[in-house]
Amino acid sequence: MITSVSVEFPFPVTAVADALCAWYAKSGRDLPWRHSRDPYRIWLSEVMLQQTTVAAVIGYYERFLQHFPTVHALAEASLEDVLTLWAGLGYYSRARNLHRAAQQVVDDYAGVFPHSIAALQQLPGIGRSTAGAISCLAFDQPAPILDGNVRRVLCRLLAVTEPARDRQVEQRLWLVSEQLVPAQNVHDYTQAIMDLGATVCTPKQPACQSCPLSAHCLAYARGLSAELPVTRRRLAVPTRYQAIVLINCKGQKLLQRRPIEGLLGGMLEFPTVDLLDAAAAEEQVGELLARYGAAGDAESIGMIRHTYSHFRLEAQVYRLTGCDLRIAVDCGLFWQPETELDRIALHGAHKKALALSRTREGQRNA
Ligand code: ADE
Numbered sequence: 001m002i003t004s005v006s007v008e009f010p011f012p013v014t015a016v017a018d019a020l021c022a023w024y025a026k027s028g029r030d031l032p033w034r035h036s037r038d039p040y041r042i043w044l045s046e047v048m049l050q051q052t053t054v055a056a057v058i059g060y061y062e063r064f065l066q067h068f069p070t071v072h073a074l075a076e077a078s079l080e081d082v083l084t085l086w087a088g089l090g091y092y093s094r095a096r097n098l099h100r101a102a103q104q105v106v107d108d109y110a111g112v113f114p115h116s117i118a119a120l121q122q123l124p125g126i127g128r129s130t131a132g133a134i135s136c137l138a139f140d141q142p143a144p145i146l147d148g149n150v151r152r153v154l155c156r157l158l159a160v161t162e163p164a165r166d167r168q169v170e171q172r173l174w175l176v177s178e179q180l181v182p183a184q185n186v187h188d189y190t191q192a193i194m195d196l197g198a199t200v201c202t203p204k205q206p207a208c209q210s211c212p213l214s215a216h217c218l219a220y221a222r223g224l225s226a227e228l229p230v231t232r233r234r235l236a237v238p239t240r241y242q243a244i245v246l247i248n249c250k251g252q253k254l255l256q257r258r259p260i261e262g263l264l265g266g267m268l269e270f271p272t273v274d275l276l277d278a279a280a281a282e283e284q285v286g287e288l289l290a291r292y293g294a295a296g297d298a299e300s301i302g303m304i305r306h307t308y309s310h311f312r313l314e315a316q317v318y319r320l321t322g323c324d325l326r327i328a329v330d331c332g333l334f335w336q337p338e339t340e341l342d343r344i345a346l347h348g349a350h351k352k353a354l355a356l357s358r359t360r361e362g363q364r365n366a
Helices: 013-027 039-049 054-067 071-076 079-086 093-109 117-121 128-139 148-157 167-180 186-199 278-292 338-343 348-365
Strands: 239-249 252-257 272-274 299-307 312-320 334-337
Touching (some): 013 167, 039 128, 079 093, 117 128, 128 186, 148 186, 239 348, 278 312, 312 348, 334 338
Parallel strands (some): 239 312
Antiparallel strands (some): 239 252, 239 272, 252 334
């Protein structure tokens, strides 16, 4: 959609796209999704890259495609298998939305991704920026994007000194983004501006000396690069405390599934208690084990930390061995062989708890 409102640029608009495309041809990163124009692959990469770094995504992306090479394969998969392949990547609503969106593409569009931004945005998990990226990267159809990297590049290019997330600033940045997209070479331009934000125009210590846009950049000219973009002060992130209990019996561990709705929906985890008071962990773990009908005292094996978008978690990890296989089955829990634990939808914090327990086991046997 091209709006009638325009933004005044202090440089010829085409100069930005030209400089970016020339830089990308020489210095762009060779990333797996850049070899394809398949909208399914591009959509998958864009969803995985939301709030996640390229380095974290690459392995997940390749494994996911080995299991689900087409939108049809994904639509037919079980949610369990999708969550298993996503386990550890975080923001699990992305995986649930991806699965639902694949089913809609198959049911409503006979498996062919729609080309219009409006139709793309109707699919679960596709916002305006992701729709724009799919349009540019898969269909070579100009559309604006405004993810975190692009927002930073544009705020610096135009020396935007108001908070970048304010509604009016955001609206203006969308206009800027729209007007900078060239009519041709849309794919390379879009990859280029995202790469520039990720590798040169970085949040801290931007490499302005090697930036292809420095000749046009107002922040650079005014010595403001390090201060921009302006972010609103974040509220302090609270810390939550939990105890995670690894209960072992005959080479198996006890697991539970989180409710489908809500945080980490559908993912698997070890039995967990929210601690009202971190000092009372032992007592609360004892109560949990009593509820399960488990005999014996759990042993504390250390602590893990994990960061979520809106809180930090500190969890004390406990281990109980030599249980009876009949415990806790009435509580909706189930046993999983130790050898399967790397192939299930265990979420990130509990992968850390498992790794800690394996380290302790190794130390004990050394
Ligand atoms: N971040 C979002 N989309 C990206 C892409 N296609 N390449 C690299 N980083 C990205």
